[in-house]
Amino acid sequence: MVSRLALAGLAIIFATGAWLVAAPFVLRYQPAGAPWTGAARLDVTVGAALAAAGLAGFLAALAGQVRELYAQAGRGPEPE
């Protein structure tokens, strides 16, 4: 339960990053075709970093969980 909640938290962090990237265009405080404002540039930068970190953390945690499941089942993952 806690493990799933922790994974969900990482997914939400990734989603928040994606939202920050999209927010300037969705809320139109960055008009299309106009030069980028400081706020839009900052939000997109922070959002991209956050989304990348969230995705990497989520995938790492998921991989660890799958490895644990394999270990509990008594055999390692199939070699490629």
Added chain:
Amino acid sequence: MGSVGRYVSGLCVAIVGLCAAGWLALVPMAFGYRGNSQHKAVLTDRATGAGLALVSLVTLACWVIAWRRTLRADAIVSGTSRRQARREARARRRRERGGGAAAGVPDPGRVLSDLRALLTPLLAEPTAPDGQAPDGQPPDGQAARVPAPRNVPEDEPALPVVPHARSGGLAAMESMLASAELLMAGAGEEEAW
């Protein structure tokens, strides 16, 4: 990257999220956003920062709990937390105190039954060669049953059947047992006072 890497990556991402939330909360003040369009950006940054801080804190707590559980399961850290250990110690003390009080006051019925079972064989007398007891009691082999103490309920297991004893000795023993019973009842009442 083993099992530890999973927890470390989760914790790191949660901490990065917390930092980003703080940054988003400070950015409008740091860069002095102005104008109508910037007002939207300020609102977005503050709302997103607050939500992100909350989610990051919950995620951080979840990873900490999950990691601690794993460490306890692997017996790397002690099995019980300090609070749990204190609670268990308190419960154990209470149980010991309760057990000690129970041990201090023996059940009078049981004590008398044990006493009766111990004393009755001592009073038993060898029977006469013709199979009759000297004082006209039934022959040996027919057992006499010693009456149960007054405070033993009816559904208690039956007392041991003992060989017949001398009537005088039995009467004396019954008198002694009754006195003991009275003494024990008196002591119990005194303790209750």
